Amino acid sequence: MNEYRKLLLANKAWAQEKLDLRPDYFIRMKDVQSPAYLWIGCSDSRVPAEDITGTEPGELFVHRNVANLVIHTDINLMSVVEYAIDALGVRHVIICGHYNCGGVKAAMSRQSFGLINKWLRHIKDVYRNYARELESFTDPEARFRRLVELNTIEQVRNLAETSIVQKSWLKRRSPWLHGWVYDIRTGLLQELTLIRPGDLPDDIYRYEFPPESL
Numbered sequence: 001m002n003e004y005r006k007l008l009l010a011n012k013a014w015a016q017e018k019l020d021l022r023p024d025y026f027i028r029m030k031d032v033q034s035p036a037y038l039w040i041g042c043s044d045s046r047v048p049a050e051d052i053t054g055t056e057p058g059e060l061f062v063h064r065n066v067a068n069l070v071i072h073t074d075i076n077l078m079s080v081v082e083y084a085i086d087a088l089g090v091r092h093v094i095i096c097g098h099y100n101c102g103g104v105k106a107a108m109s110r111q112s113f114g115l116i117n118k119w120l121r122h123i124k125d126v127y128r129n130y131a132r133e134l135e136s137f138t139d140p141e142a143r144f145r146r147l148v149e150l151n152t153i154e155q156v157r158n159l160a161e162t163s164i165v166q167k168s169w170l171k172r173r174s175p176w177l178h179g180w181v182y183d184i185r186t187g188l189l190q191e192l193t194l195i196r197p198g199d200l201p202d203d204i205y206r207y208e209f210p211p212e213s214l
């Protein structure tokens with residue numbers, strides 16, 4: 001099974017293609033990166049962040065996990081968020097959900113999947129918060145699509161509720177927080193929500209910082 005070799009061959013062709021367009025394509029980026037965007041997306045192989053946004057190396061700082069969740073005790077994600085905002089100074093954070101998300105679908109079922117139950121329960125919490133709206137859909141597919149959207153919107157709120165984001169809002173009026181959904185059947189992205197710097201939806205999550213720390 002040498003199917004993996006095609007990836008290495010494709011890489012050679014890709015690198016040459018870039019060099020043909022611009023001889024310094026790689027060398028110019030070797031020491032620094034200054035991406036404007038942090039992308040938090042699903043691990044799903046059908047949602048390749050750079051391809052669907054037409055971005056090049058150096059433009060997107062990327063974190064992906066199952067069902068694009070923002071969980072405050074996830075040290076991996078929070079380290080990425082802090083580095084992207086404080087060190088790289090990204091101006092926009094995009095949280096991108098997608099229809100037909102296996103993680104969301106699993107969370108809607110009663111099946112036990114083992115360890116990942118603990119991850120997916122955060123989506124069950126979203127379901128519980130919006131149960132009335134979700135159960136008003138008679139079509140299960142429509143309910144599934146709406147939970148994908150609500151899950152994405154809730155993750156954007158989770159991000160706004162971090163002290164990392166709020167401190168950056170006070171210090172430099174940035175970043176903007178975006179919630180998008182991707183349709184794997186059409187290849188199109190759609191905007192669901194936007195939180196501008198300072199516009200925290202729920203005040204109970206607002207932190208105060210000593211002036212000298214800003």
Ligand SMILES: [Zn+2]
Nearest residue numbers: 042044101102
């Ligand atoms: Zn997914």
